[in-house]
Amino acid sequence: GAGVSQSPSNKVTEKGKDVELRCDPISGHTALYWYRQRLGQGLEFLIYFQGNSAPDKSGLPSDRFSAERTGESVSTLTIQRTQQEDSAVYLCASSLATVGAYEQYFGPGTRLTVT
Amino acid sequence: AQSVTQPDIHITVSEGASLELRCNYSYGATPYLFWYVQSPGQGLQLLLKYFSGDTLVQGIKGFEAEFKRSQSSFNLRKPSVHWSDAAEYFCAGRMEYGNKLVFGAGTILRVKS
Numbered sequence: 001g002a003g004v005s006q007s008p009s010n011k012v013t014e015k016g017k018d019v020e021l022r023c024d025p026i027s028g029h030t031a032l033y034w035y036r037q038r039l040g041q042g043l044e045f046l047i048y049f050q051g052n053s054a055p056d057k058s059g060l061p062s063d064r065f066s067a068e069r070t071g072e073s074v075s076t077l078t079i080q081r082t083q084q085e086d087s088a089v090y091l092c093a094s095s096l097a098t099v100g101a102y103e104q105y106f107g108p109g110t111r112l113t114v115t
Numbered sequence: 116a117q118s119v120t121q122p123d124i125h126i127t128v129s130e131g132a133s134l135e136l137r138c139n140y141s142y143g144a145t146p147y148l149f150w151y152v153q154s155p156g157q158g159l160q161l162l163l164k165y166f167s168g169d170t171l172v173q174g175i176k177g178f179e180a181e182f183k184r185s186q187s188s189f190n191l192r193k194p195s196v197h198w199s200d201a202a203e204y205f206c207a208g209r210m211e212y213g214n215k216l217v218f219g220a221g222t223i224l225r226v227k228s
Contacts, residue, residue: 033216091158091159106158
């Protein structure tokens with residue numbers, strides 16, 4: 001079946017502009033995660049959604065970052081007033097559930113460049 | 116603090132040689148542990164995982180990893196490396212309720228012919 005998809009694959013924006021990144025999880029996966037990967041570094045957790053529960057926003061680096069998810073479908077990560085330090089690859093992942101030992105399946109990522 | 120450490124930023128091995136990538140974790144209990152591989156321009160692909168039970172786990176592409184509680188380690192191994200194994204490898208741990216993964220900084224593997 002289809003994997004996790006993300007769009008756009010690349011995004012170049014000017015400093016101060018807002019951007020929206022989209023993630024389509026695997027059908028039936030109730031949990032969805034956003035991570036950020038800066039050049040030469042590992043992945044940093046940003047936020048996750050599990051069904052209708054309140055999202056865990058503990059990884060969001062500032063109030064310029066927000067995310068939404070409608071039910072168990074698409075999620076959008078929004079970065080307002082982008083800064084150069086926001087340049088990174090943003091990866092989305094989904095899994096069957098958060099309780100238990102279900103592995104996360106990752107999308108190809110969106111490469112964001114802030115000029 | 117909960118963390119995952121990959122001590123080697125880069126490793127170069129000859130094709131056909133054996134490989135071991137190191138991973139250490141810091142956590143008060145035994146986390147769930149994963150190895151992922153990322154090829155250029157690609158997302159992360161799960162190689163293998165450890166939850167409990169047998170401490171030697173087998174994964175895809177001929178990889179295996181051994182969990183050693185006494186050393187807080189989960190090293191990845193492959194007996195004979197192929198040129199197509201050149202990629203970046205990430206060790207990750209799930210250390211608390213919620214399934215959030217903590218990643219190491221990654222090890223870039225280069226394979227020379």
